[in-house]
Amino acid sequence: MKFSSSLKFNAVAEWWDEYIAYEALKKHVYQLEKQKAGLQESYHDLEANERSALIGRDSSGADTDAFFVPLLDRELKKISVFYETEEQRLSDDITALQQEIAQHEENGPYAGHHYVDESGEDDDEDDDFELQSPTATLNQDQTQSPSRRRRRHSRSASNAPPWAGNRQPLDQIFPKLSDDEHEDIEASVASLEPNGGPSGTGVGRGSSKSPLVRARAIARTLKDSLISTTSSNLPESVWTARNNYAQDTQLLFKRKITNLYVVATSLKSYIELNYSGFRKILKKYDKVTESNLQDRYLHDVVEQAVPFQQASKDKLNTKISLLIDLYAHCVTRGDSVEARRQLKLHQREHIAWERNTVWRQMIGQARRGEDGGMIAMGGTLIVEPEKGLLxxxxxxxxxxxxxxxxxxxxxxxxxxxxxxxxxxxxxxxxxxxxxxxxxxxxxxxxxxxxxxxxxxxxxxxxxxxxxxxxxxxxxxxxxxxxxxxxxFSPTIMLLIGGFTIASAISKTAIDRVLITRVLSIAGERPSTVILAFMGVACFASMWISNVAAPTLCFTLVQPILRTLPPKSSFAPCLIIGIALAANIGGQSSPISSPQNLIAIGQMEPPLDWGSWFAVSLPVSAISIVLIWLLLLAAYRPARSPTGDGDITIKPIRPARERFSAKQWWVTFVCLLTIALWCVAHSIQEYIGDMGVIAIIPIVAFFSTGVLKKDDFEQFLWSVVFIAMGGVALGQGVTNSGLLNIIGDGIRHSISGMDLYPVVLLLSAIVVVISTFISHTIAAVLLVPIAQEVGKSIPGGDYSNLLIFITGLICSTGMGMPVSGFPNQTAATQVDEMGQLYLSNVDFLKVGVPASLIATTVVATVGYLLMRVIGI
Known part of the structure; x- marks a missing residue:
């Protein structure tokens, strides 16, 4: 999750304006990036009535620091003032709380009473108990009117224990108990009665109670007796007594301590989030401007400010520990462990229910699939009604x-x-x-x-x-x-193994490290940069799915797009180039897309990885180069929008971090698994099928903690079920006899046709269908037909060849915005003003010709390579 999103999700809603203005600082960084690239933006100075730039034209490191440091200082001062104010308020509240606790302990457990007026309501308007000393209670009792004292005595009598007044013998209440058991209950009840026996003033209603009611009352009394016995070693105080006043006092201070604990922990989180904000924005600033401000500013400025000093952190932690001790003293009878557990529980409930921000609403609705009609206006979430035909x-x-x-x-x-x-x-x-x-x-x-x-x-x-x-x-x-x-065939297990490899590579950032290193050598020529990104998108789609690969590439191109002149043709050319290359990458390896696995699953015998690569890699490389030339001819991306020469691209800087032990482990397991897949036929006697090899990365990554249970739950299980449904439908078509009937019709249609005309006809059908429906679904529908067609051609069984061609061409249907995940992702990319980079015209102008080019390459070069390797 991006830090800006994390900040929104974890911030205290009431303090939102007091956090670091991360988004605003990030925009300033991007403005500096544009100026550093030579795209100077001017701003209108209202006081001087003139337009001026943010910084000088030369934009050196000192110039950018001189502009950016004051912005950081302003945010740091705002945070420091807010923290000192809140910390002082918290200290005052804790001091007052300690004084109140001491006062209540001095007053004792019998310092308060309820008083009822003529209407039966409490005298206290707050419906709270009155806190009085015993002397004050006595004096007030003596000055009350007789009728008031009678009402008070009646209220006390109504709270009398169940043994008050006349009662039935226990042998009538519990007729099935023995005499010894009756005596035990009598002794227990007698020990709890005033003056050690059943004597007392009755309320006139004890004899009218049913045996069941009296039994329940006695059971409650015995329970209270047991509780009081367990705490009998503690001196009686307002925190241990069981009367109404003491219990109300305990609830009151439980609420007060809990509220202060939430404030204290929120203040601690406030400091941690803001420190992360400074670290993140300085890291981004150094990366964009090639400066070294982060270490200097963090150590010399931020960590010297009051909120971020170690003494302040220790002071806040001391307050939190004090609140836990007070909670243990007043609520949990000295149990600090239980006090800490309850307070953390209250804290989680506060976060879950009190901070109900717009951000959380959006996340919840997106998870429920309700985000289709949501728009945000002025910070308010508005759900547009779904438009229908009727x-x-x-x-x-x-x-x-x-x-x-x-x-x-x-x-x-x-x-x-x-x-x-x-x-x-x-x-x-x-x-x-x-x-x-x-x-x-x-x-x-x-x-x-x-x-x-x-x-x-x-x-x-x-x-x-x-x-x-x-x-x-x-x-x-x-x-x-x-x-x-x-x-649940070996093909499905192969698909899950592919998801595991993709997740591990993505989680350990191996993909980002390798991609940035490759792109760093692309240089500054627009045509070279586009080819480099297309190659990277194609390669990434081979291993981390053609859903994640274009998303990663679109993230990496953002620094380049931000430094482009307005209305530059380079931006749409680069974006659609990445999408088309990711589609081509979908045919490059057996695990790059589900349609490939569906094709392999229908082959008899299944094709090994080495044979797949022998055909797919040359086909993909030729397709990428031809589509690249098409893009250069259609967009002329090097040309400046103003016509004054060619644009210059800001180079990508490689990641500086070295490979960690975890990354080396993931790389080793992935290479081992891929190598075994490539020689699966040679070791089939030992492993049975490629699906068994897919278990290796699953065990290796989940058992060593590289991947967690949450990562497993986030696999594309919908794709797995689509593939499983396709396998079931294929079995139904075959087993029911429908495939034989279709085969007879196909044999009649292609009677007298040679193999290659059939290849061309099938290629045209596949590319048209895969352009308008999901590539995976196209494979589900067309692979069984290709298998039957291959068996129907005179002169041999060419089913594996036609299945292979069908699987490859399913990935080349990319003429529409809805043709495959990469196109859908590219169609949603917007610039800083919210304008789409691509339109339907772009896909018609480039996507349709690219589909025809890629299909032709498969039907020619791919066909020849298949014949060469004996398919």
Missing amino acids: NVQTPAGRIKLTSQMLYFTIAVVVFGVLLNVEVVDGTQANRCFAILVFATILWATEAIPLFVTSTLVPLLLVVLRVIRDGDRPLSAPDATKFVFSKM
């Missing part, structure tokens, strides 16, 4: 029809029709065809989430009895076992 008010309620509801309705209607109309021969084949069309409509329109549709597939296969054993449909239990056994 939204009318009727007497029965509001009727709203969205496009997703319409698509789902159409899918259900088509499904119902196909189930009742024989489209293909055979009952099971016809039902499977209905399921196939139903799932295809839902996948293509995303009427419901993709993984939900995939999860629905095995349910329909079992309920509709699609799975067969020969010509006989399997029973529901047998069909369930068959479908589930096929769904």
